[in-house]
Every structure is written in structure tokens, then in C-alpha cells.
Amino acid sequence: MGLAIIVIFVFLVLYIAHFYWNVSKYPKGPFPLPFIGNLLQFPAENIHVFYDDLAKIYGPCFTIWTPLPSIVLTDYEQIKDAFVTQETFTYRSHLPPETLFQPHDHTGLMLTDGDDWKLQRKTALKILRNFGLGKNLMEEQVIGSIREMQDQLGQIKDKSDVDLFWPIQLCVGNIINETLFGFHYKHEDCGKFQTFVKVIDTHIKSLRTRFALLVAAFPWLRNVPVVGEIGYHFMRRNIDLYHNFMEQEVASQIKTYNQEEEPTNFVHAYMREMEISGKPGLNPTNLCASVVDFWLAGMETTSNSIRWSIAYMMKYPEIQDKVRKEIQENVGSSRLPSIEDKPNLPYTQAVIHEVQRHSNMVPMLGSHKNIKDTTILGKPVPAETFIFAQLWSVMKNDSVFEDSHLFNPDRYLHSNGETFRKDVIERTIPFSIGKRNCIGEGLARMELFLIFSALIQNYEFVATSNIDLTAQWSTVLTVKPYTCKSVPQF
Numbered sequence: 082m083g084l085a086i087i088v089i090f091v092f093l094v095l096y097i098a099h100f101y102w103n104v105s106k107y108p109k110g111p112f113p114l115p116f117i118g119n120l121l122q123f124p125a126e127n128i129h130v131f132y133d134d135l136a137k138i139y140g141p142c143f144t145i146w147t148p149l150p151s152i153v154l155t156d157y158e159q160i161k162d163a164f165v166t167q168e169t170f171t172y173r174s175h176l177p178p179e180t181l182f183q184p185h186d187h188t189g190l191m192l193t194d195g196d197d198w199k200l201q202r203k204t205a206l207k208i209l210r211n212f213g214l215g216k217n218l219m220e221e222q223v224i225g226s227i228r229e230m231q232d233q234l235g236q237i238k239d240k241s242d243v244d245l246f247w248p249i250q251l252c253v254g255n256i257i258n259e260t261l262f263g264f265h266y267k268h269e270d271c272g273k274f275q276t277f278v279k280v281i282d283t284h285i286k287s288l289r290t291r292f293a294l295l296v297a298a299f300p301w302l303r304n305v306p307v308v309g310e311i312g313y314h315f316m317r318r319n320i321d322l323y324h325n326f327m328e329q330e331v332a333s334q335i336k337t338y339n340q341e342e343e344p345t346n347f348v349h350a351y352m353r354e355m356e357i358s359g360k361p362g363l364n365p366t367n368l369c370a371s372v373v374d375f376w377l378a379g380m381e382t383t384s385n386s387i388r389w390s391i392a393y394m395m396k397y398p399e400i401q402d403k404v405r406k407e408i409q410e411n412v413g414s415s416r417l418p419s420i421e422d423k424p425n426l427p428y429t430q431a432v433i434h435e436v437q438r439h440s441n442m443v444p445m446l447g448s449h450k451n452i453k454d455t456t457i458l459g460k461p462v463p464a465e466t467f468i469f470a471q472l473w474s475v476m477k478n479d480s481v482f483e484d485s486h487l488f489n490p491d492r493y494l495h496s497n498g499e500t501f502r503k504d505v506i507e508r509t510i511p512f513s514i515g516k517r518n519c520i521g522e523g524l525a526r527m528e529l530f531l532i533f534s535a536l537i538q539n540y541e542f543v544a545t546s547n548i549d550l551t552a553q554w555s556t557v558l559t560v561k562p563y564t565c566k567s568v569p570q571f
């Protein structure tokens with residue numbers, strides 16, 4: 082008995098000594114405790130605000146123990162040095178809850194790294210580029226989905242109390258669905274779509290809880306009641322519903338693939354790439370995983386951005402009027418705005434930038450990891466450290482955004498109201514920067530422009546109650562639910 086106590090005591094002393102020796106190798110941050118790191122200091126919500134406050138004490142590159150060593154980056158120069166300049170930070174954590182995104186780790190785009198990731202990313206980018214070139218399939222698909230949304234909005238009888246949630250969600254979902262599978266849901270018959278939107282929503286909300294962080298640090302906690310259930314099993318069961326659904330959709334598209342025809346959806350185009358390249362990494366498992374990634378990464382982000390933009394327009398009706406005036410003068414009312422109109426609508430573009438900056442919707446990125454010892458602007462980063470890059474802090478604190486708390490689209494334009502301020506655009510980074518930035522950025526920018534300008538062209542949106550722009554916290558910062566009066570313009 083006495084010996085056992087001595088052994089445990091020695092083990093604890095050695096563990097604690099090793100822990101603090103390890104702590105000394107990282108950039109300074111709040112004092113961590115052995116076993117639990119800084120977890121007790123974590124707020125239940127708004128972790129990005131907690132990190133932002135810590136940056137005021139420890140600077141823009143500090144360590145937080147979750148209880149795994151994680152470096153938080155809160156300003157542009159640090160993020161640029163890590164993600165643009167260095168390749169080593171393109172690696173992922175490969176820990177839950179992020180691994181739950183896929184039925185199999187190391188598949189698809191978001192959860193792969195090294196050569197596997199390069200192959201998937203290169204293939205997906207090639208397909209998306211091909212869709213955006215030539216007859217511009219992508220723009221056609223976006224406009225087709227906008228028409229479906231217009232139809233849905235037009236059929237709403239009581240225009241004094243309109244909830245835009247599902248029309249926007251379906252429009253964005255249909256664009257991804259068209260791109261991936263080549264068909265879209267009719268608004269009168271979209272029960273299946275609504276079910277998996279709810280599954281994704283639940284998953285995104287459960288990603289950043291303390292229990293999820295604990296299970297990431299100590300995977301054996303999955304077997305402990307309550308912690309394991311909330312931090313792992315509940316999420317696994319929920320997201321499996323969605324994986325099954327995606328597998329079925331991909332399987333039915335694979336059946337319709339015809340080698341003789343030019344591919345018009347992602348599944349067919351990927352199959353074509355499988356045939357042409359013969360690379361073993363291009364296979365049905367990675368195809369399915371890439372499709373899962375596109376849905377997860379592309380839907381909530383884009384639909385939320387559009388919901389935010391209408392909320393801002395209701396809060397600032399004079400800005401909404403100015404956007405509509407610009408659209409009416411340059412596009413008119415007989416057709417929907419197109420990408421060709423973009424250069425003639427600088428104010429509309431400035432508003433979209435400012436909504437993305439001010440709503441600051443993706444507060445911090447999914448975890449990145451470096452596989453080699455390195456430095457970030459002189460600060461040591463040992464291999465296998467997790468990196469949390471806070472885009473939120475950049476777009477709130479960077480000195481280029483004067484009076485950053487104000488919603489002011491004019492900050493993007495020179496005094497002539499026509500040309501853009503490159504210095505301000507450069508630091509507006511909602512899609513992140515560098516080697517692992519958003520692969521859907523081009524599509525997302527097209528969607529934001531075409532959907533937002535079509536909505537403002539066709540309706541005046543008037544708040545029916547106070548518009549509260551305080552965000553709801555989850556992996557993506559969402560706007561509080563609102564309803565509005567939608568006044569048709571023609």
C-alpha cells in the first residue's frame with residue numbers, strides 16, 4: 082500500500098514537472114493546470130471573445146491548453162505568416178469532434194492532409210473551375226435556384242409577416258445540390274431537405290462544447306457516461322443520419338453516370354477524373370467524403386451570410402434604399418442581376434463585404450496543426466501544436482477598419498464611390514487566407530452577390546420588430562430569427 086502511494090506520488094510529481102517543462106516551450110498564455118489545462122477558465126459560450134480578451138494581455142500569438150497545447154492567432158500578420166507562408170500548418174488535428182464530420186477519417190477535403198489532401202483539393206478545384214468557365218454552368222445554376230426562391234416568396238400570401246429562413250436555406254441548398262447532384266428541390270416538396278438541414282444545424286451547435294473539447298483531449302472519455310454521450314455519441318448518432326443520406330444520393334448519381342456525356346454535376350465530373358487519372362486516391366469513398374464536406378462547409382455559412390445581410394438592410398433602411406437605387410439604375414427591373422453587372426454595382430459589393438466583416442460569422446477556423454517545429458513571427462511553435470486562427474479578431478480589431486464597431490459599407494470605397502480600397506479588402510478575410518482557405522470562395526461570392534442583389538431588387542424588407550444584431554454563438558455566428566414585411570417592388 083505504502084509503495085503504491087509512493088509510486089503514484091512520484092508519477093504525479095514527474096507528470097507535473099514534465100507538464101510545466103512542456104508549457105515553457107510555448108508562447109506565453111494564461112496559467113494552465115495539469116490534466117485540465119485552461120478548461121475551467123473557458124466560458125460556456127463565445128469562446129472567441131474570451132480569446133480576444135486574452136490577446137489584449139498576451140499579444141496576438143498565445144498558448145491555451147485545452148488541455149492539449151493550442152496556439153491562438155488573433156491578428157492578420159500572424160495568420161498570414163502561418164497559413165500563407167508556411168506549408169506545415171495545412172495539417173488537421175484528426176481528433177473528435179472534427180473527425181465526426183466524416184464516417185472515415187483521412188477522407189475528403191477537410192479532414193485530409195499531405196498528398197491525400199492536395200489530390201482531393203486539386204481535383205475539386207478543377208471541377209469547380211470547369212463549371213465556372215465556358216457556358217458558366219454555375220451562374221445558371223445559381224440563377225435557377227434564385228427563380229425557385231422568387232416563386233416561393235411570391236406565393237406567400239401574408240407579406241406583412243414573412244420568415245425568410247426556409248426560402249434562403251432552400252435557395253442556397255439547391256445551388257449546392259445542383260452543383261453536386263444535378264437536381265434541385267421544389268419548395269412544395271422539400272421535407273427530406275429540411276430534415277438534413279436540421280441534422281447539420283444540431284451538429285454545428287454541438288461542436289464547441291466543453292465536453293467535446295474534453296473528449297478530443299482524452300478519447301477514452303467517450304466511454305464515460307454523460308461526458309461521452311454529450312461530447313461524442315450524441316453527435317455521432319446525429320451526423321450518421323446525414324452520412325447515410327449523402328451516401329444514398331451519391332450512389333444514385335453513380336448509377337446515372339454516362340461516359341459519353343460531358344459531366345454537369347460534381348459526382349459525374351469526379352467519376353470522369355477517376356477514369357482519366359487512374360489515381361487510387363480518387364475513389365468512391367473520397368468522392369462521397371468530398372460531397373459531405375461541400376454540404377457541411379457550404380450551406381450554413383452561405384445561407385447565414387444572406388440572412389445576416391437582410392437583417393442589416395432592415396436595421397439600416399437608408400443603406401437598403403441606396404443598394405436598390407444602384408441596382409435599378411444599372412440593371413433595371415426586367416431581368417435578374419448577373420455577374421456581368423458586378424463592376425457596375427460597387428456599392429452593392431461594398432455592402433456585401435461589410436456584412437461579412439461586421440457579422441464576422443466564422444469566428445475561428447477549424448483546428449490546424451503543424452507537423453514540424455517552427456516559429457510564427459519569431460514565436461516558437463513545437464510540432465503537433467493545434468492552431469486556432471481567429472478571423473473574428475482580425476476583422477474587429479485591425480487598424481485598417483476605422484471605427485470597426487460601426488456598420489459602414491463606405492469604408493470599402495474610395496471617395497469617388499466607384500473604386501475599392503485594396504488595403505481594406507485585403508484584411509477582410511471571411512474565407513480565410515493561404516493554402517487551406519475556402520475552396521468554395523468563388524461560388525460563395527457569386528451566390529452572395531446574385532442572391533442578395535436579386536432580393537433587394539425585387540423586395541423592400543421592412544422590420545416588423547426590433548432587429549437585434551447580437552449574434553447567436555455556435556461554430557458559425559448566426560443572426561437571431563426574425564420576420565419581416567416584404568414589399569414587392571414591381
Ligand code: HEM
Nearest residue numbers: 190191378379382383386446447511512513519520521525
Ligand atoms: C459565405 C460563405 C462561406 C464562408 C464564409 C466560408 C468560409 C470558410 C473558411 C473560413 C474556411 C477555412 C477553414 C479552415 O481553414 O479550417 C473554409 C473552408 C472550406 N470551405 Fe468554405 N466558406 C463559405 C462557403 C463555402 C461553399 C459555398 C463551399 C462549397 C460549396 C465551401 C467549401 C469549403 C471547403 C470544402 C473547405 C475546406 C477546405 C480545405 O480544408 O482545404 N465553403 N470555408
